[in-house]
Amino acid sequence: MASCWIENSTLLTAIVGTWAPFVTFVLIMLFTRHRPKTSAGLSLASATVSLASALVLLGGHWNLQRPLEYTGRWLVSGDIYIPFGYLLDPVSLLMLTVVAIIGFLVQFYSLGYMAGDPGFSRYFALMSLFLWSMMCLTISPTLFQLYIFWELVGLSSYFLIGFWYEKFSAGQAGKKAFVMTRLGDVAMFLGVLLILLHLGNLNILEIDSPKIVGLMPPEMLTLAALLIFGGIIGKSAQFPLLTWLPDAMQGPSPVSALLHSSTMVAAGVYLFERLFPFFLFSSTATTVGLAIGTISMLLASTMAMVSRDIKQIWAYSTISQLGFMLMGLDAGGLFAGAFHLTTHAAFKALLFLCAGVFIHQYGTNDIYDLAAKGTRRMRVPMLCTIIGAGALAGLPPLSGFFSKEVILAKLAGLPNPIWLVAALLGVFLTAYYAFRPIFIMLFPPSLPAANASNAAPEGTRHRLLYRIMVGPLVILAGATVALGFLQTPLRNFLAGQYTGLTTAGGAHLGWLPYVTSLLATGGVALTWWEFGRPGARQTGFVDGIPVIARFFAERWYLDRLYRAILDHAVDRGISAVLAQNDTRVIDGSIDGISRGTVLAGRLAALINAGMIQYRLLMIFAATVLLSLYFFF
């Protein structure tokens, strides 16, 4: 790499694009902590550079024939070779572009959202850190590098969730997110090591090539795939590690938009795309993945149906949509997953940013409170929310409809119809929960006094901030509408990936789009009946059965279960026992030994009681015994 990296324009672009945020991070942390404006400028500039380079790379390699790979030595130890480098192929280029675009928009948005926050500089530094690690993750040529940056995005996620560290719950949520993803990461690390053991290196292209089947016994391959899938579960908040994501909403809204919906949590799905052929080699792994994706999708949908917190609703929908992507991928549809990832990134970022505008304006997350305070008067964000929710629900002309369609087609191609049925159920539920907050906010039972002052932000500064925030919304809304019509070019673009791979084509069922749109519309209609129509009681059908509602609201008691395990089994169980062991058994025995030594000394001293006659007696006895010894 060192020989000609400066001459190779592609590589140079990639390096500049990925490392500019890191430089920004270092500069902000070291020099401009106390100059928020400079920090923001630097950060935005680096995001722009990244965006430009991503676009240049994407444009320059639209017709990429075979993957471009650049590696250089990072660490060599014994027979472990860890390179650092860049792998440019359709999958990574698409993801890179998505990351760069959303990252740029969110940073721009944050100028308004975070204005006046005491941690303004820190915020932008951490955002840059995230952007750097996410981009490096995207273009990793080896699983090692991917793992390293995988951890680093987790780290930046930890810091950003706990950004308002004075709120105790924020810190808790960050910790929870880090530890739960760490659990998945450990599994993934083990899977990576397993591959390393058999393959000898971790080059992604080699892992994806068919020769791995010859190098790894099938059960090992399945095990490795499952372990790596564990990492995906952690990062993409799939069942059973899904509870950290709703809590992660403690972070600022732009962070939720960037990290916890569109990019970082999608890294799990991205990893699946990255190792797509590898996973397909093991049918057990894909089946497990399919099951987990399905369970997560349905579970999160039920949770979203009863939540009152707008950000949590979108968080649950993120889990559910990620599950949906994994279903598509496990069904053998690389394009299905990648396309839905892209559209999802756009509309989910849109939804979160809109929610951020509401929260920034009214200072509450509760949808009923928001409705009562009059969100419907904020026309642009409300409209954007409706567009985003429409895409989420999969209403026809919006991008979500098309991407879901592709996945459903793939699922329909599977021999077992249960997946398709589950997915269709998911579509219905999604439509229901996506429009529930919309209708609640659109048709509040009683509006506050009309023309309340908070309808339109006042003051030039306030208005400026508002405009800064609304700008990215409009762009994302446009993307949400437009992306659906880019299906064919994207499909052609991604066709260059994994050319050797033959997957069963999705069945072309003519009736599927109609059924889907019917279900989605039905879901929306049900919502309208319950929440939207004049005189509606604004309680969902689930709320009618308190037991189930409570069950859903408590996240199926998963959180309680984990908490109980952690508290009782680990903290008060094993740890306490071991700590007791330390103080009582180990320390105790050692203290006992030293006490025993002293005691023995005291006892020995008893013989030498200090009286001269005893000494004399001892001498005499010793002499006698010696004489016995000598003479006999």
Place this chain on the structure above:
Amino acid sequence: MTLHGLIFYLLASVILASTGMAITRRNLVHAVLYLVFSFIGSALLFCLFGAPFLALLQVIIYAGAIMVVFLFIVMMVKPDLSEGTVLPLRQLLPMVLFGFMYAVVGVLVAVTDPAGRAVLETAVAKPTEFGHYVFARHYLAVEIISLILLIGLMGALHLGREKVPKEPEEPS
């Protein structure tokens, strides 16, 4: 049994008996007096073993000087004569145990040692010869002994000074 033999056994029984009496007396004056008998008996035994000079020394130094010093001390310290049991059990019992072992070992050695079976002949070392012998062969030892005596003298003088330390009395 020869006459000499008879004398030996007689003396031996006197020595042992008077020593036994000496160590069991509660009254120290009695003990010292019994011991004087014992020492005189051993002086006679020395004579029997052909060392008249040493027998004299024994009488003069041991029975005469040392025992008198003991008597003086006994008078000086006025010991409490009601010292309880003369031979307390907790000291006597281990003593008897080891003493018995000692006796067994001693008798066995005396019996089995072939050198012990040789019968002693009478002979006399005249004081003149003895003196010659000592000063010709062991003058260094004599000097050393004199030094030791000197040191003993100094030590006794030092310890016997009237000055009593001013520290508080040790708890007794």
Place this chain on the structure above:
Amino acid sequence: MIVPFGHVIVLAGALFLLGITCAVCRRNLIMVVLGVEIMLNAASIIFLAGALRWFSMEGQVFVVMVLAIAATEVAIGLALIVYAYRRTGSVDPINFNCLNEQPTGSQLAGFIRE
């Protein structure tokens, strides 16, 4: 022709035993020194018998030295006794153990419980 050498050994040994019994058992410092004298006497006897047995003057020379040592020992020992008596008013050896930091029973029990 006096007696076999073994008989003298037995005599000296018995005397020595008496001496050490006196030194060990009597609860009186003066008697302790007295016991030492008896033991020295026993040694003298066996030395002399040995001198006769092997016709060597060395044994007799040693007896002279024993005498001298005994004299010295008595002088210093009795001086010490007097000194100790002046300090404590007692000649019972049980009272001269202040160098020994002897734990009492309750201290020991407390230590074990600790």
Place this chain on the structure above:
Amino acid sequence: MHMEFASFPYLSSILAACLLGFGAILLIPARHTMLIRYVSAVFSGITLIITLYLFCAYDKRVGGLQFVEKVPWIPPLGIQYFNGADGFSLPNLLLTGLVFFTGVLTMWRMETRVKEFFALYFVLVTGVFGLFMSMDLFFLFVWYDVSLIPMYLLIAVWGTTRKEYAAMKLTLFLLAGSALILPATIYLFVQSGLNTFDIVALMQPGTFGESQQKFAFIFLYLGFGILAGVWPFHTWSPIGHVAAPHAVSMVHAGVLMKIGAFGILRVAIFLCPQGWQHWSQLMALLAAIGIIYGALVGLRQTDLKYVIGYSSVSHMGIVGLGLSTLTVDGLNGAVFQMFAHGVMTALLFSSVGYIYDQTHTKSVAELGGLSRTMPVASSYFIVAALAGMGVPGLANFWAELLVFIAAFKVYPLRGVLAIAALVVSALFMLRVVQRTFYGPEKEKYARLSDVPFGLGIPRMILAVVLLLFGLFPSLMVDMIETASIPFFNGLPR
């Protein structure tokens, strides 16, 4: 009688700097505390510069022992003053230099018996330096004991929590270790029949038979292992960490525990490779238990320093695991981990030291919300905690990575267990960070001041080192490889 100096005696000059500093401190009257501090800083800075120079000047292409100094001392017994540096010892020398210098700066504001403190501190570090550079078994043992004795006084006089108990316990444990090492050393000396304590001469293959190596190895392993905090002989270390003054905690956890691991490497493994192979299963088992055990017990602790103490037990377990794998990667990882963990704990203790000086408490329950009052001090602690969790980008990650890879290859089950402990270590580190630095600001700590620039220097140095080796791990691994690969090639197969 011939002396051998490869070049200017850099290694001896490190010792000379320490001893000169010691002498200078002794000569300054005790009331000039500021002067004493400056003198300490200057002399410790000199050692840091020399070690840094050596680290850079070491010729990696040539490898082997460099900067050799050899002077016969007691020829009849074959005792030599024999110093040398190779890829194993240079990281540790650099580490000692770093911790030494930063430790002096950390104790800048200490006011009680300043003169005595720094004097003893210099003696302590002299022993540590000597041990890392000595290639003579006898001298190695002497340096080992030289570094132990001042420890007792430093803890017993300047310590805090249960200091007498901790000092006594620590000293007894470590002396027990040395009581195991000494007979093994003498045994090896006698059995070799070469009449030399020269490690280079003794490590020639065939010097010792297999059973001899097995016998001596277990003694040396346990003896040095006590110092390295090998489970179950670790309990002295958390207690010692807690009781010791901050700089001593830094040296204690940062360097002293490395002495144990280094002793295992330099003496036990170098001299008894077959014993090493024989006992490696046991080593791996104890190390894996230590890793998990330390992390789990750390979860329960409520004292900041106890938490760090138990994390040290866990991290030293990683060193032990690396040493037990019988692979180049394992050795590389283990030595790298010694360095990285040393820097990391030094940073942790240094930060805790500042926090303690300000708040006068180490109890996690009492602290809280410190990020608001002292953001810089908090961020140094957080950086170190992250390093402790094995976050990429910091030096510890690479070390742990290498060890885990090697362990996973050789001992799959124990490797998996050790890797699983990563979750627990993340949990307890984050828990401490959360309770101490996050959350609402507490009233009583509102008026405390943050680290001023001058006092921040030691922490900055340590943090930069962590980051530097985290981004460019090959700086360190290439260095260690110059020693580990030839060592492995020289092993009898």
